[in-house]
Amino acid sequence: MTKAGSRIAALAAFLITFSACGSQQSAGPTITDPGITKDEIKIGATYPESGTASFYYAVAKGATAYFQYINTEKGGVNGRKITYVVLDDGYDPSKTPDKARELVQDQKVFATFGNLGTPNNKAVRDYYNAQKVPQLFVFTGASIWGSQYDQYPYTIGWQPDYVTEATIYAKYILQNAPTSKIAILYQNDAYGQDGWQGFRSALGDKVSMIVGEAKYNAGDPSDMRSQVNALKASGADTFFVIATPAYAASAATNAYTSGWKPKIYMNQVAASTVTWRKVVQQVGSSAPVDGMISTRYLKDPNATEFANDSGIALYKQILDKYGNGCLVADNFCVAGMAFAYSVVDVFKKAGNNLSRKNVVDIAAGQMNETDNFLLLPGITVRTSKTHRFPISQLQTIKWNTDHWEAFGSVQDGRPG
Helix, strand or coil: CCHHHHHHHHHHHHHHHHHHHHHHHHCCCCCCCCCECCCEEEEEEEECCCCCCHHHHHHHHHHHHHHHHHHHHCCCECCEEEEEEEEECCCCCCCHHHHHHHHHHHCCCCEEECCECHHHHHHHHHHHHHHCCCEECCECCCCHHHHCCCCCCCECCCCCCHHHHHHHHHHHHHHHCCCCCEEEEEECCHHHHHHHHHHHHHHHHHHHHEEEEEEECCCCCCCCHHHHHHHHHCCCCEEEEECCHHHHHHHHHHHHHCCCCCEEEECHHHCCHHHHHHHHHHHCCCCCCCCCEEEECECCCCCHHHCCCHHHHHHHHHHHHHCCCCCCCCHHHHHHHHHHHHHHHHHHHHCCCCCHHHHHHHHHHCCEECCCCCECCCCCEECECCECCCCCEEEEEEEECCEEEECCCCEECCCC
16 A cells, blocks of 8 residues: 555544544433433432321322333433332431432432422431432422522422411411411421521511410321410410421311311411311311411312313323322322422433533523423423522412312512
């Protein structure tokens, strides 16, 4: 071969190699983070499958049902199937760190998603952020998930925060019942204290309207008789409850059986229709909770206004095939499916760049989801560099006999 021929051959070889490299680059970055293969996205969570908060396990079931639907009927996310590993921490924050290490070190998840409980998530956010493992859309409305993002960039919430919710109740009382005497029952941890502080702050110079306060610890016996008797003795005519469902139901029931008939404001995490229908069934009357006020951001499968809603129809179809015992009437199943939609949305937006960093950047700063099929019309999942509260809108609702009814418009508690 001549020298000219050798140069041409070498050039041709170089061009072939360069072309091959270019093709590899166009296919996207190489995946190096754990939990990602060409066929799988492996994520995990901690939930109370056991213990006093086990009713929340329906959230995990709702999410799992949606992932199975995506895997089976949609071919996964960009060709990858989602594996969701859920570990039981019993709603005990002392147990959550061991479960978190199991997810990261043993299960080797790519990210965690939907971990439940304010104290539980607080117990592990240092660990997840140190490991740079996304703590996506934690199922708790503590305001810290949106306000402490500089310190914990890998952690983000999803649902409306408790301060926003409590502010809506306080403003409603000030406008519609300004002479109220208010009693508050709250869970004595970061969850309950967030709503308690938010409510007091929103009352401003009218905070003296609060005439009684009582609290309980998560894991205590769920009978709220002593707390209710103390609050009844305060002379309150209004009762704001910041509690998980078992404690909230006990508080309302004991108020009724004691002869105390306050106006009840119920935090939305305890507002499942299933919970209050059981209360009505147990006491044989809807009197204890008729007129009770709460808030919502999700469609209610029990409401006649959504009887012909396409989103609720899809929800029912998914549960029918993949629900694994999740009850259609259970609002926690709705919640699980709704925020599973959002994490799938994040993975879709990430495309082939499924790195932990990119996924966190999208979830925490680039969301503008207007088509979640289970959110109320007009409610958007949005985040930016300065707005880390994905959902900040709520609608007020009132209990009527055996169901919730909406009243008033959707309110945005955190504009910006």
